[in-house]
Amino acid sequence: MEWGTVSAASMAGMGFSLAVSVLGPVVLAIVLWRKKRASWVSFLIGCGTFIVFALTLEQLLHIVVFSAFGGLLQNSLLLYALYGGLAAAAFEECGRLLAMKFLMKNRLDGGNALMYGAGHGGAEAILIMGITSVNNLLSSMMINGGGIDQALAQLEPELQTATYGQLSTLWLTPAYQFYLGGVERISAMALQLCLSVLVYKAVKSGRKKFFAAAFAVHFLMDFLTVIAAASLPVWAVEAALLLFTVLIVWRTALVYRRKDEASGA
Numbered sequence: 644m645e646w647g648t649v650s651a652a653s654m655a656g657m658g659f660s661l662a663v664s665v666l667g668p669v670v671l672a673i674v675l676w677r678k679k680r681a682s683w684v685s686f687l688i689g690c691g692t693f694i695v696f697a698l699t700l701e702q703l704l705h706i707v708v709f710s711a712f713g714g715l716l717q718n719s720l721l722l723y724a725l726y727g728g729l730a731a732a733a734f735e736e737c738g739r740l741l742a743m744k745f746l747m748k749n750r751l752d753g754g755n756a757l758m759y760g761a762g763h764g765g766a767e768a769i770l771i772m773g774i775t776s777v778n779n780l781l782s783s784m785m786i787n788g789g790g791i792d793q794a795l796a797q798l799e800p801e802l803q804t805a806t807y808g809q810l811s812t813l814w815l816t817p818a819y820q821f822y823l824g825g826v827e828r829i830s831a832m833a834l835q836l837c838l839s840v841l842v843y844k845a846v847k848s849g850r851k852k853f854f855a856a857a858f859a860v861h862f863l864m865d866f867l868t869v870i871a872a873a874s875l876p877v878w879a880v881e882a883a884l885l886l887f888t889v890l891i892v893w894r895t896a897l898v899y900r901r902k903d904e905a906s907g908a
Contacts, residue, residue: 644807646791647814649783656821657783661776663825667832668765675761679754688746689762689839696738698770701730720873728866736858739763739842753899756843757836764835768828776824783813823881830881830888834864837888837895844898853898860891 675681708726709716716723739759743751747759785791791810795803838857845853864887871880 652818660825664768664773681754681758685758686762690766724869732861760836760839
């Protein structure tokens with residue numbers, strides 16, 4: 644097998660995405676703890692809710708649905724995007740609502756709503772992008788150091804070929820795309836904070852429109868990302884995602900400030 648070399652720029656991009664995914668949520672939580680006096684328990688509740696509702700319950704649904712309708716969904720981009728967006732919004736926003744209503748009812752205020760969002764988005768970032776970035780960095784070091792052949796020699800020939808195909812993306816992928824993973828996590832983290840504020844508003848005010856807004860925003864973000872990714876380059880998708888997130892942050896900040904003024908939170 645002929646191995647390429649993973650560029651320093653690509654590895655720097657992996658490091659950037661790793662830092663954003665792991666250090667970003669922790670730094671954000673520390674700021675909220677110091678500035679908003681938010682509880683670390685809220686952070687842990689956010690982490691746990693993401694793991695239970697998104698990584699466990701939602702994935703179980705996917706197994707059932709794809710076993711029954713996998714062919715239909717895979718042959719229709721629109722149906723696939725609709726299903727994915729609805730499933731993600733339903734599980735994550737219902738989980739967020741239940742967590743705030745029952746697990747955080749004694750400490751639910753603006754600061755803890757944001758702390759919950761840091762935990763929810765932080766678990767997502769660490770478990771998805773963080774672990775991927777670590778694996779990419781370690782694999783890149785082994786490829787550049789010449790130790791990858793020895794590691795693959797212990798595998799069956801078919802698995803060696805499959806692993807080589809996967810690892811080849813590390814030197815064939817343009818360096819800038821590794822940075823986009825970190826940019827995506829910044830957008831996702833900001834969105835998780837906004838969604839947490841909207842659901843917090845729904846719980847505190849009893850107005851269902853705020854929960855509906857959180858559900859709609861989550862669905863639209865996932866739905867449009869899938870549709871756009873099918874026809875646009877990665878950088879364009881991430882740019883559009885970032886722009887959409889900025890608009891949601893701006894609008895949610897207005898809602899958050901009004902709530903703070905009304906409740907003193």
